[in-house]
Amino acid sequence: MKTIDYIPTSKIERASKLVQTGAKIGVNYLKYYGEKMVNSDLTRDKLNEDNAEDIYDGLKSLKGSALKVAQMLSMDKNFLPQAYVEKFSLSQFSVPPLSAPLVLKTFKNNFGKTPTEIFDDFNANSVNAASIGQVHVAHKDGKKLAVKIQYPGVANSISSDLAMVKPIAIRMFNLQGKDSDKYFKEVEDKLIEETNYLLELEQSTEVVNACSKIDNLVFPSYYPEFSSEKIITMDWMTGKHLSEFTKINTDQEAADKIGQALWDFYMYQIHVLKKVHADPHPGNFLVDSNNNLVALDFGCMKKIPMDFYIPYFELIDKKVINDAALFHNKLLELEILRQDDTKEEMAYFTSMFHDLLSLFTKPFQEKTFDFSDEKFFQSIGELGERFSKDTNLKKMNGSRGSKHFIYMNRTFFGLYNLMFDLKAKIVVNEFEKYT
Numbered sequence: 001m002k003t004i005d006y007i008p009t010s011k012i013e014r015a016s017k018l019v020q021t022g023a024k025i026g027v028n029y030l031k032y033y034g035e036k037m038v039n040s041d042l043t044r045d046k047l048n049e050d051n052a053e054d055i056y057d058g059l060k061s062l063k064g065s066a067l068k069v070a071q072m073l074s075m076d077k078n079f080l081p082q083a084y085v086e087k088f089s090l091s092q093f094s095v096p097p098l099s100a101p102l103v104l105k106t107f108k109n110n111f112g113k114t115p116t117e118i119f120d121d122f123n124a125n126s127v128n129a130a131s132i133g134q135v136h137v138a139h140k141d142g143k144k145l146a147v148k149i150q151y152p153g154v155a156n157s158i159s160s161d162l163a164m165v166k167p168i169a170i171r172m173f174n175l176q177g178k179d180s181d182k183y184f185k186e187v188e189d190k191l192i193e194e195t196n197y198l199l200e201l202e203q204s205t206e207v208v209n210a211c212s213k214i215d216n217l218v219f220p221s222y223y224p225e226f227s228s229e230k231i232i233t234m235d236w237m238t239g240k241h242l243s244e245f246t247k248i249n250t251d252q253e254a255a256d257k258i259g260q261a262l263w264d265f266y267m268y269q270i271h272v273l274k275k276v277h278a279d280p281h282p283g284n285f286l287v288d289s290n291n292n293l294v295a296l297d298f299g300c301m302k303k304i305p306m307d308f309y310i311p312y313f314e315l316i317d318k319k320v321i322n323d324a325a326l327f328h329n330k331l332l333e334l335e336i337l338r339q340d341d342t343k344e345e346m347a348y349f350t351s352m353f354h355d356l357l358s359l360f361t362k363p364f365q366e367k368t369f370d371f372s373d374e375k376f377f378q379s380i381g382e383l384g385e386r387f388s389k390d391t392n393l394k395k396m397n398g399s400r401g402s403k404h405f406i407y408m409n410r411t412f413f414g415l416y417n418l419m420f421d422l423k424a425k426i427v428v429n430e431f432e433k434y435t
């Protein structure tokens with residue numbers, strides 16, 4: 001794969017790159033509408049492919065929060081055209097890495113020493129590159145290690161990147177500017193946390209200590225003495241990325257075993273630790289030769305405050321969903337409904353979230369749930385399509401819900417997609433045996 005010798009770090013450079021990407025998309029639309037005039041049967045498939053290619057090419061050269069947006073979008077399989085899902089999913093664990101000279105320079109700038117002064121040997125060519133950092137193989141005292149090095153300038157560009165994306169997001173999601181600030185601040189704070197590898201080291205150690213008792217779940221050990229704010233070192237873990245495993249797996253027992261470990265891992269974090277690994281994409285999980293789930297990368301951890309946790313999970317209860325008064329009160333607590341809503345808005349969003357929650361909480365309604373259920377995921381897709389075409393929704397203020405929804409919903413979307421890929425059947429409350 002071609003390497004990168006330079007990452008644009010100034011606000012002007014990064015803005016220019018995004019403008020260039022926007023211009024390419026404009027050309028794609030002109031080309032599409034020109035061809036549409038000649039061929040009325042032309043679909044948007046080629047347009048989607050061209051746009052996805054150009055957007056991804058622009059974002060991958062910027063790295064950081066810009067590429068993280070693509071990574072987050074790729075998890076949303078039910079609401080994006082397939083061309084975008086396929087292209088953006090590359091950002092999960094397959095993007096152009098930094099060149100060897102830039103790696104060595106970055107390492108010394110951040111650690112004060114060269115890799116060869118610390119490790120017995122170090123491969124300056126990356127084995128895995130993602131949105132915020134890339135991974136290198138090293139050895140020390142007979143141990144094979146993974147050394148993750150953060151891209152230069154990533155932390156400093158987050159605020160300016162999000163400021164450029166904000167006007168687009170406000171239009172896309174029909175948000176009102178002043179009301180949407182809390183959502184952008186939540187994303188910004190979380191992305192800044194992800195660039196602090198000392199915080200990630202602390203969070204990783206905490207998760208490993210708390211969750212190692214879960215069956216068929218394994219973690220790397222971490223090495224503080226070989227880590228810094230921009231470098232983190234851990235054991236090298238072998239296995240297939242979860243997405244690679246699901247493509248070739250034909251063993252239902254193995255899928256159920258891995259799926260149960262994944263489900264228990266998330267339920268234990270949410271209900272016991274009250275914080276959760278809010279980045280559940282396939283690039284953060286491996287399957288080893290014994291069909292154990294290997295969990296990696298705890299840079300994105302979401303704390304769940306009790307005043308959100310309680311009403312959020314009370315909405316899993318069918319009795320609450322189907323009791324109009326109780327349901328109304330929970331929607332107010334979670335800021336889905338607002339005291340200044342019109343009667344029309346109140347009725348519309350109550351109905352909308354009743355439909356959403358009746359569907360999304362299904363895995364919690366029984367003792368077991370089969371994530372190979374095509375009808376369940378088809379219904380999610382149909383619901384997404386219905387809302388995307390609803391003209392009434394575009395007339396109303398889309399700033400809905402507590403800021404905590406952003407990463408909690410991202411967690412469940414990602415988890416459901418991974419479970420569907422595995423086609424796993426699980427016991428819903430199995431995690432309780434570890435409490």
